Amino acid sequence: xxxxxxxxxxxxxxxxxxxxxxxxxxxxxxxxxxxxxxxxxxxxxxxxxxxxxxxxxxxxxxxxxxxxxxxxxxxxxxxxxxx
Amino acid sequence: xxxxxxxxxxxxxxxxxxxxxxxxxxxxxxxxxxxxxxxxxxxxxxxxxxxxxxxxxxxxxxxxxxxxxxxxxxxxxxxxxxx
DNA sequence: TCGGTCATTCGTAATTCGACGAATAAAGAA
DNA sequence: TTCTTTATTCGTCGAATTACGAATGACCGA
Numbered sequence: 001x002x003x004x005x006x007x008x009x010x011x012x013x014x015x016x017x018x019x020x021x022x023x024x025x026x027x028x029x030x031x032x033x034x035x036x037x038x039x040x041x042x043x044x045x046x047x048x049x050x051x052x053x054x055x056x057x058x059x060x061x062x063x064x065x066x067x068x069x070x071x072x073x074x075x076x077x078x079x080x081x082x083x
Numbered sequence: 084x085x086x087x088x089x090x091x092x093x094x095x096x097x098x099x100x101x102x103x104x105x106x107x108x109x110x111x112x113x114x115x116x117x118x119x120x121x122x123x124x125x126x127x128x129x130x131x132x133x134x135x136x137x138x139x140x141x142x143x144x145x146x147x148x149x150x151x152x153x154x155x156x157x158x159x160x161x162x163x164x165x166x
Numbered sequence: 167t168c169g170g171t172c173a174t175t176c177g178t179a180a181t182t183c184g185a186c187g188a189a190t191a192a193a194g195a196a
Numbered sequence: 197t198t199c200t201t202t203a204t205t206c207g208t209c210g211a212a213t214t215a216c217g218a219a220t221g222a223c224c225g226a
Contacts, residue, residue: 005088
């Protein structure tokens with residue numbers, strides 16, 4: 001629970017998750033348009049979300065496609081709702 | 084949203100909120116029994132939860148009585164559920 | 167083959183976090 | 197008054213976070 005919240009403890013990561021939740025999937029390149037941050041920084045945030053299990057990345061030849069891990073997100077929702 | 088999650092981004096603070104949610108209210112001294120941390124450290128965590136608005140503290144003469152801020156907690160639940 | 171794009175990793179600097187002990191303030195008991 | 201209890205604040209330290217640019221590797225097009 002603390003680990004999941006920690007993954008959402010930064011505005012940039014909340015925006016990323018929100019965007020993915022709204023648009024389903026997208027490539028990394030699109031994410032760099034969403035946030036006013038350097039690509040390397042965004043990659044770091046994406047890694048945090050990935051490590052928390054909240055998003056999934058599939059290597060589509062040279063690009064990387066990201067999407068929300070719905071099951072994991074449900075897990076978080078249940079944990080918070082049970083508070 | 085990120086601010087609220089940040090407040091819950093540490094196991095000690097999750098435990099504190101859980102305890103208060105279960106037991107309604109309690110004094111600071113009781114909280115020091117719940118966690119294996121120095122009182123000063125616990126006070127820091129309590130301050131973080133208080134600053135986030137998740138708990139409320141009322142000064143009962145020499146002791147301090149803490150309880151969950153239900154409205155704020157509901158706010159968090161709605162934000163997470165809306166993801 | 168030579169560039170160009172895409173995404174990540176590495177190295178680094180500044181800031182924040184998390185923990186502790188010591189000092190403090192305020193109220194009550196001896 | 198003096199001592200004890202209670203809760204907080206302060207100072208400090210190491211660890212973690214956040215940001216960037218530079219370097220890297222993999223793939224495609226010219």
